[in-house]
Amino acid sequence: MRILVVEDELTLAAQLVEGIQSVGYVVDVAHNGVDGHFMGKTEPYDAIVLDLGLPQMDGITVLKKWRAAGRTLPVLILTARDTWREKVAGIDAGADDYLTKPFHMEELLARLRALIRRAGGHASTELVCGPLTLDTRSSRASVDGTALTLTSHEYRVLAYLMHHPGEIVSRAELTEHIYAQDFDRDSNTVEVFIARLRKKLPPGLIETVRGLGYRLNKAQ
Amino acid sequence: MNIAFLRNSLRMRLLAGTLVWIVISILVAGWGLGQLFHQHVEAQFDVELKNHLDQLTAQLILDEQNQAQVRLLPSDPRLNKPLSGLYWQIDHIAAAGEHPIKAVLRSRSLWDETLAVPADAPADGEIHQHRIEGPQGVTLRVVERTVTIDTHSLRLMVAANESLMTGPIADFKGHLWLALGILGMGLTFAASMQVFVGLAPLRSMQDALGRVRHGDARNMEGTFPNEIMPLVNEFNTMLAQNAEVVERARTQAGNLAHALKTPLSVLANAAHVHEKRDDDLARLVASQVDTVRKQVDYHLSRAQAAASVQVPGMRTAVEPVIRGLVRVMQRVHAERQIEFVLLPDQANLAFRGEEQDLQEMLGNLIDNASKWARSRIEIQVSDESGKLRVRIDDDGKGIAETERDHVLKRGVRADGQVPGTGLGLAITADLARMYGGDLVLAKSSLGGLQASLILPAV
Numbered sequence: 001m002r003i004l005v006v007e008d009e010l011t012l013a014a015q016l017v018e019g020i021q022s023v024g025y026v027v028d029v030a031h032n033g034v035d036g037h038f039m040g041k042t043e044p045y046d047a048i049v050l051d052l053g054l055p056q057m058d059g060i061t062v063l064k065k066w067r068a069a070g071r072t073l074p075v076l077i078l079t080a081r082d083t084w085r086e087k088v089a090g091i092d093a094g095a096d097d098y099l100t101k102p103f104h105m106e107e108l109l110a111r112l113r114a115l116i117r118r119a120g121g122h123a124s125t126e127l128v129c130g131p132l133t134l135d136t137r138s139s140r141a142s143v144d145g146t147a148l149t150l151t152s153h154e155y156r157v158l159a160y161l162m163h164h165p166g167e168i169v170s171r172a173e174l175t176e177h178i179y180a181q182d183f184d185r186d187s188n189t190v191e192v193f194i195a196r197l198r199k200k201l202p203p204g205l206i207e208t209v210r211g212l213g214y215r216l217n218k219a220q
Numbered sequence: 221m222n223i224a225f226l227r228n229s230l231r232m233r234l235l236a237g238t239l240v241w242i243v244i245s246i247l248v249a250g251w252g253l254g255q256l257f258h259q260h261v262e263a264q265f266d267v268e269l270k271n272h273l274d275q276l277t278a279q280l281i282l283d284e285q286n287q288a289q290v291r292l293l294p295s296d297p298r299l300n301k302p303l304s305g306l307y308w309q310i311d312h313i314a315a316a317g318e319h320p321i322k323a324v325l326r327s328r329s330l331w332d333e334t335l336a337v338p339a340d341a342p343a344d345g346e347i348h349q350h351r352i353e354g355p356q357g358v359t360l361r362v363v364e365r366t367v368t369i370d371t372h373s374l375r376l377m378v379a380a381n382e383s384l385m386t387g388p389i390a391d392f393k394g395h396l397w398l399a400l401g402i403l404g405m406g407l408t409f410a411a412s413m414q415v416f417v418g419l420a421p422l423r424s425m426q427d428a429l430g431r432v433r434h435g436d437a438r439n440m441e442g443t444f445p446n447e448i449m450p451l452v453n454e455f456n457t458m459l460a461q462n463a464e465v466v467e468r469a470r471t472q473a474g475n476l477a478h479a480l481k482t483p484l485s486v487l488a489n490a491a492h493v494h495e496k497r498d499d500d501l502a503r504l505v506a507s508q509v510d511t512v513r514k515q516v517d518y519h520l521s522r523a524q525a526a527a528s529v530q531v532p533g534m535r536t537a538v539e540p541v542i543r544g545l546v547r548v549m550q551r552v553h554a555e556r557q558i559e560f561v562l563l564p565d566q567a568n569l570a571f572r573g574e575e576q577d578l579q580e581m582l583g584n585l586i587d588n589a590s591k592w593a594r595s596r597i598e599i600q601v602s603d604e605s606g607k608l609r610v611r612i613d614d615d616g617k618g619i620a621e622t623e624r625d626h627v628l629k630r631g632v633r634a635d636g637q638v639p640g641t642g643l644g645l646a647i648t649a650d651l652a653r654m655y656g657g658d659l660v661l662a663k664s665s666l667g668g669l670q671a672s673l674i675l676p677a678v
Contacts (some may be wrong), residue, residue: 009482053478080481081474082517084583085576088544091551098552102485102513105492143558163415 001116001159002026002177004043006062007051007078009175010117019105020112024139028181030090038067044176046163047116049108053080054089059218060093067094074115075156076108084138113137119175127162130198131202134162148200153178157193157194161206230422232416233243238411240272246404254393258494258549269363272296272378280376282369288312288324299327305381309335313366321373324374328357335362337381342366350491354379372525396613421445425452432533434457434572434678439533459533470576470662473520481517484509521580521647522654536575538582538601538610545583546599549590558593563600571608573655576674581651581659584644585612585671592616592668607657608677616668623651624661648673 003025007013010031017027028043028098030036033054040048040062048066052059052173063075074096079086080117090098096118111127113136126132131144141158142149150158156178161169171190178190194214207215227233273293279291288310297303308327314320317384317583323334334353346363355359362379421444429442439456441524443449494502512528539562548558571578589597600611619627628649649659657675 009486011486012482012489015486019489053482080478080485082477082546083474083576084545084579087548087583088579091548092544094525094553098548101481102488102509105489116553199674 001046001156001163002028002044002180003047003112004036004040005029006031006033006040006048006059008032008054009051015105018047019109022111024152024159025179026111026156026178027052033059033062035063037065039181041069041071044173045182046121046177047074047075047112048075049078049112051074051080051167053206054085060089063090063093063095063116068186074119076111076115078103087184093215105183110137114212116163127163127165129162129218130204130205134159134160144148150197153189154193154197154200157190157198159216165216166218168212173213221405223331226653231419234415234418235412239408240283242404246400246596250400253396254425255395257392258389261385261389263363264375265380267351267436268361269361269380271374272306272308273347273363273365274616276378277365277367278374280310280369280374280439282372286372287368288372288374290325294327299329301329302331303333304329305358305384306378307335307354307360308376308378311337311375311377312499313341313375313554332380335360335377337364337375337377339360340364340389344368351382352379354381358383398401414465421448426498428452429455434522434535436535436678437533438463459463462483463533466574469523473523477516477520481513484516502588518647522650534573536571536578538571538578538608539569539576542583542610544602546584548583549586553590558586558590559596561596561598563598569601569603569608572676572678577655581648581673581675582610582612584648584674585610587613587643588669589616589669592618593670598666598667603677604674606677610673610675612671612673613664613668614668615664618663619661621663628659628661645671 001024003020005013005020005027007016007017007029008031013029015030017029020027025046028039028045030039034056034062036050036054037057045062045071050059050063052061055197059077061192063077065076075094077095078101079098080101087098096115099111101109117125117127119134125135125137127136133143133145134141136159139155139159141150141162143154144214157174160174174190178193194206204211206218207217208213239605275294276290279294281289281291283289290310293299294308296306298306306327307330309323309330310319310325312324323330326334335354336652337350337352340348341351342365344366347363350362350364352360352362359382361381361382362377364375366375368376371537424442425440425444425448426438428442431437432440434671438460440452444452463472488506491502491505491509495506544561546562551556552561586597586599589612593616596615598613600613602609602611627645629646645659645661652659652673652675657673659670660674662670662672
């Protein structure tokens with residue numbers, strides 16, 4: 001899962017990045033509205049945390065532009081003004097949830113998880129696929145109740161597949177969702193993570209669709 | 221109509237002033253015209269009598285027996301008609317040693333009456349006037365002169381009934397007063413119209429002000445006479461300045477909030493990381509940050525509202541605000557699939573106040589209901605004897621009766637489970653009271669809490 005944080009206050013942005021990374025997500029950060037808008041428009045994020053009071057282009061405008069361009073990903077807005085006028089404006093501009101400053105990091109993470117879950121059409125914080133269970137709250141995966149030990153990259157690959165069970169996910173798509181923007185990407189590494197995951201998971205759970213990518217088998 | 225009313229009403233002052241002048245000028249004109257006419261008629265009357273006297277004098281001769289004779293009787297037919305009111309008579313004035321003879325000659329109209337004129341002897345060429353009682357007790361106006369032919373002195377008199385003169389005068393005066401009365405009424409009516417029309421701009425100014433006060437207009441609209449327009453412009457400028465001050469206060473408050481809260485976020489997050497390591501300082505910072513945030517929220521909302529309560533001309537339609545807030549709740553609580561029901565009621569009800577304040581109050585209440593509701597929230601807007609009432613019902617677990625007063629106090633939360641600042645209900649109650657309204661909590665028929673917000677309507 002790859003998240004974009006658009007926040008102009010550097011310390012808060014760093015705290016957000018740290019907090020979101022701690023639950024296994026990949027985070028990109030933008031410090032002004034123009035950069036944030038560009039990144040949100042061009043990169044395939046799974047959710048965006050957007051501060052409304054931004055330099056160069058305010059959050060509401062950024063959000064409206066994304067929505068006008070057909071970007072449907074979940075957006076959590078952060079407001080400092082804490083007025084209902086701003087909340088209504090934010091939601092009407094296309095936000096999915098709001099959080100007023102100051103907030104607890106746990107609350108932000110919970111909202112973010114809920115948004116990603118909702119966007120994937122999942123009703124529970126636990127994603128289940130056959131014997132495999134992924135608890136998005138604790139960032140843990142288990143098979144038949146036995147916890148798996150996963151590296152952060154392995155977890156990200158598995159979590160992305162779990163959010164899209166039964167769907168064919170290309171290598172490029174996986175790469176985009178497990179690495180931050182400025183990371184030196186190599187799609188071959190995805191193959192390495194898949195191979196490692198396959199060793200830890202029951203056989204046949206991750207299927208290779210020749211020429212297209214991978215699929216997490218639902219029926220098992 | 222008492223004096224205070226007269227003094228306090230511009231219309232009454234103008235009308236009273238005009239009326240006094242109308243009455244005085246009509247009285248003076250009536251009296252003056254009456255007098256003039258009277259004098260004129262009297263002079264005419266006397267001239268006519270003298271003419272008759274002259275005619276009589278001219279025709280007077282003495283016959284062979286030295287008896288007075290009138291050669292040609294005056295032609296006026298009234299002199300031949302008995303008791304017609306116009307008479308003449310000639311007396312013989314006794315010379316030394318003779319008997320005076322009354323009425324040696326008289327007009328036929330005198331019949332067998334004589335004119336009892338007081339004894340008088342006008343010098344030659346003089347004409348004297350008398351008023352005497354004549355036949356049938358009427359007052360006669362008499363002119364007489366003395367004519368001496370040879371040694372015979374004769375007293376020639378012509379008399380006429382005074383009512384021949386006073387009748388037309390009375391008639392004239394009657395008509396005069398009637399005409400003046402009509403004139404007076406016309407003038408009074410015209411004056412009232414003038415006052416009415418002249419003061420009409422004041423009334424439309426009052427209407428325009430009323431619309432501002434009721435919130436139907438942001439400033440006084442319409443064109444007014446040149447004398448009033450500066451007043452209207454001044455007032456509009458003042459309204460605009462007021463609105464500007466409020467807007468500035470709001471923006472500044474918002475900026476302050478913004479400036480404070482981002483550092484507070486940083487502080488809270490930093491403290492939170494250390495709190496996990498059982499750090500006393502971190503705990504202290506975290507709790508103090510929480511207190512600061514509450515204080516900021518509470519006082520900012522009050523400061524913002526305090527500024528706008530004073531401003532006239534505010535009007536906020538309630539339904540769009542509710543719909544906006546429901547959109548927020550439906551999005552934020554999408555998973556819980558709460559059913560928001562806006563119960564039908566009189567549409568177009570409006571709140572006399574700032575939109576943002578209504579949004580704050582209703583936002584807090586609907587947010588609170590959304591947090592606690594199981595599946596259904598009902599919102600009803602109604603007009604309750606001139607006040608606006610927004611009732612919000614939820615089917616959550618509600619608040620126990622003993623707790624209700626408690627949660628309306630600043631910063632108290634009924635339960636710590638659901639996220640929130642715990643100020644929502646208290647802030648809402650405070651704002652409502654600043655607007656002269658109230659927030660009442662009760663048990664809902666849906667099973668949860670019923671919050672009734674009562675506010676001034678437009």
